[in-house]
Amino acid sequence: MKTLKNIYLACFSALALSACHKAELAYISPAVVQVSNAITSDTLKGAIKGTMLAGKTYYFSKDITVNDGDTLQMQAGVRLIALGDGKTYQTAPAIIMHGTFISLGTKENPNYITVQNSAALHTEAEAQNYSNVFQGWWGGIICTPGPVIDGKPVPTGGDVVLKWTHLEFAGGPAGPGTLDAYTEGDPRYVIYFANITKNFILEDSWLFGSKDDGIRVAGGKISVMRNTFELCGQGGGEFFNMKSGTLGDLAYNFMIGAATNALKASDAGGSGIQTNVNMYNNTIVNCGFRQTKSGRGGSINFEKAASGQVYNNLIANCRFGLRVTKDADLQNMKYNNQYFYGVTTGIAGQFLASDGVATFQPGDIHSDAAKDNDPLFYGYDLTKYDYVANPGPLTVSAQTPYVVTVGTSNFRLQAASKGLGAGKVDFQPMAAVTTTGDYGTTITPPGKDIGAYQNDGTGNQH
Template identity: 30%
Template sequence: MKKINTMAGMLLAAATAMFSASCENDNINPYDYAGNNGNANQGSTNVIKTAVAEYPVGSLVWSNDTTLSESVEIPVGTSLYIEPGVTVTCKADVQVPVEVVVLGNLYCLGTAEKPVTFTSDRKKPEAWGGIICGYNSEEVVLNHVDIAYAGATPTESSASFQNKLFKTTIDGGVPAFHFCNVNGKFVIANSFFHDNYNDQTYFTGGNGVIAGNIFADSGNAADGGEAINVKAGCKLDVANNVIYNACTNAFKLSNAGNSEVVPLTDMIVYNNTIVDCGWRRSKNKKGGSVWVEKAARPVFVNNLCYDSRFGLKQPKQDGADMEHSRLTPNYYYASTATGVEQMAKGASLGIWFDTDIKSATAGQFDPLFKLFKQNAGMDINCEVDDPDKGAPLAFDRSWNFDLQQGSPALSGGVTDFARIFPNGIPFFGMKRVNFLDSANDQNYYFSAPLPQPRFGAWL
C-alpha cells in the first residue's frame, strides 16, 4: 500500500505536470516520479500547473493513465485531483485487492467527453476493492466518472481494514464507493457505476447530492447488492438516476446505526427510474425496488419502478417512520401477472397508497421507454444471474429510459416539496482550481435538479 504524504503529493503533481504532454495516453504509475525534483510550480510560487488547470500547492494531481498494483491511501489534509480522461486501472492478480482509500479529499474532474475511469485489467466484477473514504474525509467529487468491476473482499492487510473503515471483520466485499463522515460532503453526478460485485454505493454519514447517474448490473446472486444503500447520519438529495438490475434493491433506505452522536438521515428521493431489480431473494421475500426500514423517513416521490419484484416494502417490524415520511405518488409497472400480484394491495410486506399508479393487469400503464429491450423470458423471481433462466439482460448503453411522447408517466408527479440543498453544496477544493480550458471548466457548486411533475428520470 502506498501512503502519500503532502510533500510526496507536491512532487508527484510536479512530475505529472512535467510529463503530461508526452505521456498523456501511457499507462503510468505516478509513483515512478516521486523523487523528481522538477519545478513544481511551473514558474509560479503558489500553484501547481498542468495542461488542464492550476491547483493549490500541496495537491496530488493525476494527469495520466495510471495502473495500480497496490492500494493508494490519500492522507488527511491532502487532496487528490484526477484530471479529465484519466483511466485508473487496478490490477486484479495481486495478493491484496487494490483499494483507493481517501482519508483526505478526492476530486474526479471528468467531463461528458472525457470521463474519469476506474476499471480493472480483468474486466470482471470483484477484480478490485473500491473507493473507501475515511471518517475525516471532507470532500469527494465524482463527476462524469465510470466505476466498474469493484467489490473484492478485503484482507486484514487491506488499507480499508487497517484504517477500520467499512468492515471490522472480513465477511464479504466492499462497495464500489463508501462515504462515512457525517460532517463531510460528496457528490456523485453524471456517472456510470456498473458490473460491481456488491453494493454500488454505501453511505453511513455525509451530506450529498446523487444526480444524473446510471447504476447498472449491481451485486451478485450469492451475496446480493444494492445500488444506493443509505444508513444513519446522511442528508441526501437523490434525483434523476437510472437503476438497472440491482439484484437485491435499487434503494435500501435505513436509519440503522443511529445514536445520540449520529443524526437521523434525511433523504429527498425523486424522479428516479428503477428497472428489473430485486430478482435474487424471493425465498425470504426481501428485496425488490425499494426497501425502507429502521425508522427511515424519506421523501420518496415521482419515482418509476418497472418490472421489479415488489414495489415499496418494509420489514414487518422496525420499518419506516411512516408519520414523518412521504412515500407517494410513485409509478409501478409490471409486464407480467406475477409482477402485478407482488405489487397488489395486501401483498406481504408491501406499502400501498391509492395515490400511486400501479398496473392492475399485466402490461397496463406501460411507461413507453424510448429504447429498451426486456428479456423475453424475464422472471423477476429467478434468483440466478443467468438471462437464459430469467435474469435481466446485460446493460446496454444504447438504451434510453426517457419517455416517449404520449407516455402515461409524463404527468401525475408532484413538485410541492423542497430539496435539502436547494442552492447546492459547495466544494471548496473545486473552487481553488483554475481551469485553463473552458471545455474543462467546472463549477464548485453541485445541486440536484428541480423536481418534475412526471415520473422517472430524464437523461
C-alpha cells in the same frame, strides 16, 4: 488554477456559515486542492496527493492512500486503472481515502476508475468484462470516518466529488485488520463513505459491476444526481445503500439490474443523526431478482427509522416495488406519484411489498393486471424477458445482458406515455450539500414527468 481554488474557498466559506439537520454545523474539507502538484508518474503507490493530469492514464497494483488534509484530484479524461485479479486482498488493490477525492470528468471527456480490458492479457476465463463481472477485480474506494469524541463526530477525513466518472468492477475481498467498513473476506463496495460531517457528491456518472453494494454511505451529506447504475450485486447488494447519519437527495438516476434494491435507506448504525433522504424522479428497471434470500429484493426500501420523501419514480419489472417497513419513520415519510409496471401478475402483486406497510397514493399509476400501463420507453422492450418462467431468484447467467445493462437502449418516454405530466413538483430537494460550482453540486429540482428523463431534455443526460 487560481480561479478554481478561489471557487473552492468560496464554497467552503459559504458552507461554514450554513446550518443543517438538527442544528449540526456543516463542514467541508479545508481548501487543499493542489492543482499545481502535478502527478507525472503513471504508477501510483503508497501515500499520494496532487492532480492526475487531463488525458493521462495511471495505474496502481497495491493499495494507495490519501492522508487526512491531502487531496487527490483527477482532471478531465483521466483513466485510473487497477491492476489486480481480485482473488485475494493482496491482489485487489484499493484506494484508502482519509482526505478529499475529486474527479472532474466532463461529458466530452469522462474519467474512468476501472480495470484493464484483459482480452490480450488473460485467458478468456479470466477476462475483465461482462462474462466475469462479479469477480471483484479491485478493492474500491474506502473513505474512512473521523473519530467520535464525547459523542460527537470530529470533522477529519474529506469530501468526495465525482462528476462524469465511470466506476467499474470493484468487489475484491477485504483483508485482516481492514478499516471498520468490512470484516476479513467481505466483498468490498465500489465506494464506502462514512464521513458524517462531510459531503458525497456523485453527478452524471456511471457505476457498473460490483460484487456486493455499489455504494454504501454510513453517514454524510449526499447529492446523487443524474447517474446510471448497472448490474451490481452477485447474490445480494444494493446500488446505493444508506445507513444512519445520511442526509440528502437522490434524483434522476437510471438504475437497472441490482441484485436487491436499487435504493435502500436505513437508520441502522446509531450515529445520532437520523437518516433522512429524498428519492425522486428515478427510473428503476429489473431489480431484485438475484437476491437469494426469500422476500427481499426490489426497488426502493425504507426501514429502521429512516425518513424521507419519495416521489415521481418509475419502477418497472422489479421483483418488489416500494417497500416501507413498519419500523421506518412513518410519521415523517411522504410518498406519492410512483409509476409501477410489471409483465407478470406476480410482479404486479408486489408493487407494494407485502411485508411492508406502504399503501397506494392518489398520484400513483398502477394496475393489478400484467402488462398494463406500459411506460412506453423509446428503445427498450419490457416484455421480451420471461419472468413467468424466471420469477427469481436468478443467477446472473440467467439474466441475459440486455435485461440488466443499458446497451443501446433508450429509456426516455414516448409522447403517449402516462408518465408525462404525472409528476409532483410542489416540494423542494433537501439540498444537504450547500456548495455549488466545480467542487459542489448541481441539484436538479423535481420534474413534471415521472422518471429520470424529462420530455424537455432535462434530467439524466446519458
